[in-house]
Amino acid sequence: MYNSVRRAAEVHRQVRKYMRSILKPGMLMTDLCETLENMVRKLIKEDGLEAGIAFPTGCSLNWVAAHWTPNSGDKTVLQYDDVMKLDFGTHIDGDASWRIVDCAFTVAFNPMFNPLLEASREATNAGVKEAGIDVRLCDVGAAIQEVMESYEVEINGKVFQVKSVRNLNGHSIGPYQIHASKSIPIVKGGEQTKMEEGEFFAIETFGSTGKGYVREDLDCSIYMKNFDVGHIPLRLPRAKQLLFTINKNFSTLAFCRRYLDRLGESKYLMALKNLSDTGIVQVNATAEKNDAKLLDRNSKVIMSQTTENDDEEAQADGPALNGSAESAKKKKKKSKAKKKKEPLQQTNPPSIPVDELFPSGEFPEGEIQQYKDDNLWRTTSEEKRELERLEKPMYNSVRRAAEVHRQVRKYMRSILKPGMLMTDLCETLENMVRKLIKEDGLQAGIAFPTGCSLNWVAAHWTPNSGDKTVLQYDDVMKLDFGTHIDGDASWRIVDCAFTVAFNPMFNPLLEASREATNAGVKEAGIDVRLCDVGAAIQEVMESYEVEINGKVFQVKSVRNLNGHSIGPYQIHAGKSVPIVKGGEQTKMEEGEFFAIETFASTGKGYVREDLECSHYMKNFDVGHIPLRLPRAKQLLVTINKSFSTLAFCRRYLDRLGETKYLMALKNLCDTGIVQPYPPLCDVKGSYVSQFEHTILLRPTCKEVISRGDDY
Structure with a gap:
């Protein structure tokens, strides 16, 4: 019996681990529940009443404490707050022991709710710790309340005392009965009944910022056949049919209207009311909190608890079951001697410099693509291979910069969510780049300011200090950042960008620029004309349409934005890669680096300069120009020393301690x-997406330096 219930607990652990990883603002609550429930069905091998879902997924929000799950057609969306x-x-x-x-558990994206979550989590742990054979239920409740009400939470500037919800309880669990005869209070003064050997209990606690008392409210969605109901004659034939379905599929398990819909039942509300x-x-x-602001819940069955060292404990206990403690020790010593040193793994969030993860000094290659047509001979040319061998140190340096880019963007993708302050977003990203690349002045570091342009702003926007812009659910953000390393006197930049949109209606817009970038990368090569790359990009880009709020838009290439060649200490070198047909006839050449970037727009497909400036760069080929302002001379010294070109x-100037520099900068x-x-902007109200990769035209093949598993 223990093993069976442990199997059910393992399914619960695996499902909730996955759900925690995908939960984000903007999810439809019906989608959330169906994803979870379908996963439970699959992992537990659903088999009617033998194995499956025990009750409808509760996903009660805010002041709703329990017993809420969306009915079919419900459009409730999970929000950041x-x-x-x-x-x-x-x-x-x-x-025979079901x-x-x-x-x-409770989910809150906004960190201001963390003390509320901690209150119920720690109160639950206190209840679990207090529980035991012959322990009185009232003593468990007193232990829970003592911990719960020691917490306060500040919400939007107002401090609330956390309260236990006094008319909600934990409960014993019996065969085929989720709420058996015993109730575990979460406040002191409950019943004196004792816990007994062999019983199962759900220790659950509810922490509230309201009155700490719930009442029934809202549209009902959860039902359950009474456990000890006898035969009751029914007059309605439809009610008899529905009762047959309930007996067959749920017995005395709780169910919801979505489950009846899934079984093909229709027009059953009158029959369900008759059964009620x-x-x-x-x-x-639904249990709603009376005059409450927010409510938190955390419940655990002791069987469902897990620790990080479960596997280690299981291995340590194993030998003692079949032999003596002495033999177990010997086995442990033997296995210890065989252990090899594990390779260093990146932390989460990433904090180990990339060069320490690759002690050999060899960094991963990007994606290799072969040249086509007249350049196929390069693949097997011994002369070209020898040229590559000579350039290997330079290739390795730029691959190190690319690996930093991959690791940073992987982490950023995992934490991006609506409600983030854009300055916090940029500083998190930039500090991580500095750490992983081992920033060293002009030798290694950030190649240019983090671009995080929103919606109709296509490029060149990053927040200035004090900017309060917040990332929203309906934003389309272009996250464009670069890394650089000066290796063997051949300094290069890895320039790579991607677009983030939480609302799935923007997916076709993102796909248009991603696939257009891939088309440009595929077309590029030695002796390929830049205009041919632009034509290939435009052909793919403008084959897409996107429907936004019921209106269909033809996706357009932004005709006055381009990719570019990358030179030593020069992000935009001499060549531009168009993203529409009809560009220049200049050819790409062996050994060149190019940033293939594309911009897809729902607007006019043409950008203009607008908004407050944040990006600056010293001109690459500027000579000596006399300056009259002493403050301008001082600022130029800082720029030359810290950024060069x-x-x-x-x-970045603020970070270096520069103040009152706007007049000097002007x-x-x-x-x-x-x-x-x-900032470069299309028409207001439009949306622009961007994807970008850095490629290297090696003598024998084309290497997509910045390619990763993500895009």
């Missing part, structure tokens, strides 16, 4: 020493 209680159960009938694993009125089926109405932004721009790069 929601506090969601995710409560689901698994069951297995093993050796049991439920009932376990819940006669007392055959119990209505579990790399792009920088005002945040003077440097007016004299032509520094070039300002204001």
